[in-house]
Amino acid sequence: MRAFNFCAGPASLPTSVLEQAQAELLDYQSSGVSIMEVSHRGDLFTSVLASAKARLRRLMQLPESHDILFMQGGATAQFSLIPSHFLHGVGAYINSGQWSIKAIEAAKRFGEVQVLASSEEANFSYMPTQASWDKLASNADYLHYTPNETIGGVRSPFVPEVEIPLIADFSSSILSETIDASKFDFIYAGAQKNIGPAGVVVVIVKRELLKTAKEQASPVFDYGKMLAADSMVNTPPTYSIYLADLVFKWLEEQGGVSAMEEINNQKASRLYSCIDDSGFYRNPVALSDRSRMNVPFILADDRLDATFLAESEAAGLKSLAGHRSVGGMRASLYNAMPLAGVNALTEFMRDFERRYG
Numbered sequence: 001m002r003a004f005n006f007c008a009g010p011a012s013l014p015t016s017v018l019e020q021a022q023a024e025l026l027d028y029q030s031s032g033v034s035i036m037e038v039s040h041r042g043d044l045f046t047s048v049l050a051s052a053k054a055r056l057r058r059l060m061q062l063p064e065s066h067d068i069l070f071m072q073g074g075a076t077a078q079f080s081l082i083p084s085h086f087l088h089g090v091g092a093y094i095n096s097g098q099w100s101i102k103a104i105e106a107a108k109r110f111g112e113v114q115v116l117a118s119s120e121e122a123n124f125s126y127m128p129t130q131a132s133w134d135k136l137a138s139n140a141d142y143l144h145y146t147p148n149e150t151i152g153g154v155r156s157p158f159v160p161e162v163e164i165p166l167i168a169d170f171s172s173s174i175l176s177e178t179i180d181a182s183k184f185d186f187i188y189a190g191a192q193k194n195i196g197p198a199g200v201v202v203v204i205v206k207r208e209l210l211k212t213a214k215e216q217a218s219p220v221f222d223y224g225k226m227l228a229a230d231s232m233v234n235t236p237p238t239y240s241i242y243l244a245d246l247v248f249k250w251l252e253e254q255g256g257v258s259a260m261e262e263i264n265n266q267k268a269s270r271l272y273s274c275i276d277d278s279g280f281y282r283n284p285v286a287l288s289d290r291s292r293m294n295v296p297f298i299l300a301d302d303r304l305d306a307t308f309l310a311e312s313e314a315a316g317l318k319s320l321a322g323h324r325s326v327g328g329m330r331a332s333l334y335n336a337m338p339l340a341g342v343n344a345l346t347e348f349m350r351d352f353e354r355r356y357g
């Protein structure tokens, strides 16, 4: 019996994906070996890589101008690699939460940073509207923002409109809702939230942007060299890419990203209604900017937190503790979380409120 796992990352994977991986673990397509035991340059794995790229391209409707890279070092490595490639004059950033802060702090080591807007004074409870931003520096190289802040549970309801390259950390919301990828010059996402297991980070880059890139000391962290080598400057995390491909296949079977978006909206609105209709639970984020993937909430009395966590765990609802930096609770509702999981959670929450509220 599988539990409903609300972990923010590494996160829940579709059961059918794990079952297929299990079935193929010892003998992949009658090869007599596991996919994780074969050369990354052989036919078995290169077809997995090609399939993963093709499926992701279809799912996100990526324009031909954009390429896909599978890299290592997580989203955190990208925080440094982006300025190290593209920051010549000024890197512009929006500060909408803890992950934005990390990206900004990393960029400062590579040059000048302009923070156009920040919601820090309101404890990151909203996304600053573009009309409220400072004027972009005339020598800004790019604008970086975080469409979904995983810790604060804040989603940007708009895509920034800028004349310079737009870069976005989609780690916790990639493939959860449709986006117009052509508006972005660079998208990155650590896999362990909405794609697959940890160990790989997906980078989607507009080839044009690479013309402005500075050459890197390490070829495995050089976007141009990784692109030229089809993500195989060195051995890629083959098993993580294989699992990502299975997740992409599963997404196609579900009807693609727009079908997921519909279910994700239902899941999120069901949980937010449960929170808002109670006098016991509370979510601090502005209504228009609430995340559909990560829903933080607090109880009326934080002395009940430990009881809530112990009882929910016992009820098969796992990993509801909030991020260590903010406390409270957080339910992550990535693609692999079914509506039934949210129903079980809201039932548990109502029952808990009746008993302790």
Ligand SMILES: *Cc1c(COP(=O)(O)O)cnc(C)c1O
Binding pocket: 009, 073, 074, 075, 076, 077, 099, 146, 148, 149, 150, 169, 170, 171, 172, 190, 191, 193
């Ligand atoms: C989880 C997360 C990261 C960090 O990812 P790592 O793969 O651990 O480096 C960065 N940005 C966002 C938005 C995240 O949710």
